[in-house]
Amino acid sequence: MKPQKSRYKLAFFALGWLIAAGILFQVVLGTGFQRIFSAVDERVSRVAQYFSDRQGRAIRSARQTSRSEYLQPLHTQLNSVTALRNPPSMLYGIYDGGFPNTFAGMERLETALRFKFPIISFYSAWGDKPAQQFPIRMAETIHRMGSVPMITWEPWVVDFDARVRTNLPPVAEREYASLAAIAKGDYDFYIVPWAKAAAEYKRPIFLRFAHEMNDPYRYPWGPQNGNRPEDFVAAWKHVHVVFQKMGATNVLWVWSPHISMPWFEFYYPGPEYVDWIGVGVLNYGTIASWSRWWSFHQILEKAYPQLLRMQKPVMISEFGTLAQGGEMAEWYRQAFYHMTHTYSRGVRAVVFFNQPSDLTISPNYPLNWSVTQSQKASEVVAGEIARTTAL
Amino acid sequence: MPLWYDDAELFRHRRAAPIHEWERWVLGVLLFLGVQSVVYFGLWWFRAGHVNNLALFILLSFATWYGVFRILVGWYNVFHIDQPEPQAPAEGLRVAIFTTSAPGEPYEMFVRTLSAAREVRYPHTTYLLDDTRDSRMRMLAEEMGAVYLELLDIPGAKAGKINAALGLTSEDFILVLDPDHIPFANFFDRVLGYFEDEQVGFVQVAQAYGNARESFVARAAAEQTYAFYGPIMQGMHGTGTPVAIGANCTFRRKALEEIGGHGIGLAEDLVTSIRLHARGWQSVYVPEVLSRGLVPADLDSYLKQQLKWSRGVYEMLFREYPRAFRSLTAYQKISYFMIGSYYLVGVTSLIFLAVPLLYLLFGKQPAVFLLSEYIQHAVPVGIFGMAVYFFSQRWLCDPRRERGVHWRGTLLKIGSWSVYLRGLVLAVMGIAVPYIPTAKERRRARFWTLARLPLAVLVISLLGIAWTAWMQLYVMPESEVLITTEVTLGMVTFALTNVVLMSGRLYAAWVDRDRGERA
Numbered sequence: 001m002k003p004q005k006s007r008y009k010l011a012f013f014a015l016g017w018l019i020a021a022g023i024l025f026q027v028v029l030g031t032g033f034q035r036i037f038s039a040v041d042e043r044v045s046r047v048a049q050y051f052s053d054r055q056g057r058a059i060r061s062a063r064q065t066s067r068s069e070y071l072q073p074l075h076t077q078l079n080s081v082t083a084l085r086n087p088p089s090m091l092y093g094i095y096d097g098g099f100p101n102t103f104a105g106m107e108r109l110e111t112a113l114r115f116k117f118p119i120i121s122f123y124s125a126w127g128d129k130p131a132q133q134f135p136i137r138m139a140e141t142i143h144r145m146g147s148v149p150m151i152t153w154e155p156w157v158v159d160f161d162a163r164v165r166t167n168l169p170p171v172a173e174r175e176y177a178s179l180a181a182i183a184k185g186d187y188d189f190y191i192v193p194w195a196k197a198a199a200e201y202k203r204p205i206f207l208r209f210a211h212e213m214n215d216p217y218r219y220p221w222g223p224q225n226g227n228r229p230e231d232f233v234a235a236w237k238h239v240h241v242v243f244q245k246m247g248a249t250n251v252l253w254v255w256s257p258h259i260s261m262p263w264f265e266f267y268y269p270g271p272e273y274v275d276w277i278g279v280g281v282l283n284y285g286t287i288a289s290w291s292r293w294w295s296f297h298q299i300l301e302k303a304y305p306q307l308l309r310m311q312k313p314v315m316i317s318e319f320g321t322l323a324q325g326g327e328m329a330e331w332y333r334q335a336f337y338h339m340t341h342t343y344s345r346g347v348r349a350v351v352f353f354n355q356p357s358d359l360t361i362s363p364n365y366p367l368n369w370s371v372t373q374s375q376k377a378s379e380v381v382a383g384e385i386a387r388t389t390a391l
Numbered sequence: 392m393p394l395w396y397d398d399a400e401l402f403r404h405r406r407a408a409p410i411h412e413w414e415r416w417v418l419g420v421l422l423f424l425g426v427q428s429v430v431y432f433g434l435w436w437f438r439a440g441h442v443n444n445l446a447l448f449i450l451l452s453f454a455t456w457y458g459v460f461r462i463l464v465g466w467y468n469v470f471h472i473d474q475p476e477p478q479a480p481a482e483g484l485r486v487a488i489f490t491t492s493a494p495g496e497p498y499e500m501f502v503r504t505l506s507a508a509r510e511v512r513y514p515h516t517t518y519l520l521d522d523t524r525d526s527r528m529r530m531l532a533e534e535m536g537a538v539y540l541e542l543l544d545i546p547g548a549k550a551g552k553i554n555a556a557l558g559l560t561s562e563d564f565i566l567v568l569d570p571d572h573i574p575f576a577n578f579f580d581r582v583l584g585y586f587e588d589e590q591v592g593f594v595q596v597a598q599a600y601g602n603a604r605e606s607f608v609a610r611a612a613a614e615q616t617y618a619f620y621g622p623i624m625q626g627m628h629g630t631g632t633p634v635a636i637g638a639n640c641t642f643r644r645k646a647l648e649e650i651g652g653h654g655i656g657l658a659e660d661l662v663t664s665i666r667l668h669a670r671g672w673q674s675v676y677v678p679e680v681l682s683r684g685l686v687p688a689d690l691d692s693y694l695k696q697q698l699k700w701s702r703g704v705y706e707m708l709f710r711e712y713p714r715a716f717r718s719l720t721a722y723q724k725i726s727y728f729m730i731g732s733y734y735l736v737g738v739t740s741l742i743f744l745a746v747p748l749l750y751l752l753f754g755k756q757p758a759v760f761l762l763s764e765y766i767q768h769a770v771p772v773g774i775f776g777m778a779v780y781f782f783s784q785r786w787l788c789d790p791r792r793e794r795g796v797h798w799r800g801t802l803l804k805i806g807s808w809s810v811y812l813r814g815l816v817l818a819v820m821g822i823a824v825p826y827i828p829t830a831k832e833r834r835r836a837r838f839w840t841l842a843r844l845p846l847a848v849l850v851i852s853l854l855g856i857a858w859t860a861w862m863q864l865y866v867m868p869e870s871e872v873l874i875t876t877e878v879t880l881g882m883v884t885f886a887l888t889n890v891v892l893m894s895g896r897l898y899a900a901w902v903d904r905d906r907g908e909r910a
Contacts, residue, residue: 026431041761067870
């Protein structure tokens, strides 16, 4: 019996060591391999960029027309940070739900509107994965298509690997006061290379960092996690300083509070740190008890005077309506009316929130924000854009 | 070129290198690192964010992880590597050699085999089980001191004849010798000793080939067997699961009689060994070259042999395995399942062929991830897979001839996917494949018949690439083309890799094409 028993003991002993060694090994793989392969990743992406360029050239010579040619009249403006700080006429942009995997949804909207958007907006979360680094592929592609990228940069601090980032608190505690930690420089390991990559990209980028920071019901960087307004301001300034240090002067800073929530003005970092004010105007119609059919004017009017006082151009950074509870075409018609009359002094850019399947309210109930779901709305929007754009 | 059976070098007795303690440690470290890299790959692969088209993702995951699972079980097996201590046989055992002949097999082959059987030192009786209706065979048997048994019109092909002969003979131990195998004189001296253990039902030795240099196909087919008769079967010996492989297996009569004689069917060897294992008989694998035989030397024979095997192996899995399941040891359950599912490579190859084409032709994409991310996570598995593979080559039976990158074998195996798929379909539908002994001479066949499938893959892949180029140039929105560059590049590379993987079979078909003359 005895050897049998000691054999089991030995097995358990060995198992414990194996598990310990396994975890250690995973960490080594996680860091070591990641480091080796970030070089591989760079090379693969460079090869892809090269082919992308060739494809673009081939398409241009085959079709005799291209998207960037359509946007040619705006070329000088779209490649100058100074010009983009104060555009002479309304700038239009789009976010599409298919990004970054496909541009098919954007193509559909552009075809319906007989228009190409000068700004292409997308979202990028913080984290350790390759897809969470500076989105060079997306930015390069957008540039190739003649547009300017707008990146909504979301500090999801839990996406950093605890095994690798030993300086950070454990994942469960990390979201508390994360903005203060950012301000302190705890996340510079991530911000610095990102800023460097953004600087290397050279061309203008709209950057919308930690948007809707004053909404306690939305993102982890909101006030519900012990993030005070002064923490946000400090974090914003810190990030801004890092970008300046890295030479990323090509970035346009879009400060984006939630205007339906109170006290957003306390989150304003100051005129020397902000280029644009971003405002979401989304009409949720009658889909939930907390919402009803609000017009563009109703959503914007209360906050507008305060925004105007900040003396920065205003961008409707998320713009759209659902179909439930009203007439989409009418909503858009009124919205454009107010933009060009009531708010013409402030509002200088509009970014369509073209998400046909928005799961942020409920994963089982996708919301459709696309303009093209209504033929009539598409016609109205196409007409209004044609009337107000320089293109 | 000298004939292979005149090359004395080939007929030297060889035994796999012994296993040292330090080698086990190296193996242990490699396997530990390997398992870790599989975990690393798996934690990355199965991320919800990767799924694009769920059905395709499931298929691709099945194909990928089926391969990884086989690697894992292979590692587990090789970790148990063990060799039996050589044991001198007792004197006076009653031993028989059964060798069968079928119509169409060349006469000269029997001259060689029977004369070699006569030279086997341990006293034995050789029986020629014949149904050729060729009068020369009886004379040959008598000349070579063998007993001639004419067994006409017996169902069950080779196994049927063996069973009939069992009824006509009385020896306690029977070596079933394939007629193309030339046994060495010390064959029984290395085998019979293990039967001293009353539990041992059969003893299998390595199968080695003499004609491996004859052609591309012969070389490829031989390469496919090296690892199996080397580290794999020795690992199976360590877990008590060596199987009988038709040729060169010595059985205990009592064991065979207990299961009602030799199993019948396309995989008669496997059927026999699973039944014996289910009855509690043990088996021994001797990692020694004690005979040399023939491996299919032309593509047509090779593909026919593979169809037969895959059909037979599935039959074992579907019919024998469930019946025997409860009586098998845990190791045997795993082992027979792994053997039974070996030819699923036909299904996974089809998936790997289809994935890039579905993207290029219909825009269906199973998963979303960066190519560099895939490389980062899959490469460690590949590295340790190769490391274990090459390290365990030290236990090949004839390392000087067998060591190396077995790329011909791999190419031909992947190229034969359609045959394995057909084997599965036939087995599921219960359609029989006639039992024909594998050809003993190199034959030729029409190029088009042999090359149809790889050519089709080649043409469809190239068409898919051309179609994509045209669509991108003239039809697809510019932005869509530009953002999908990396995926398209990846898929085109994938499709071209598939074309390369078909090249082995294509080359073999070209070499073995019918040039109008009869071989």
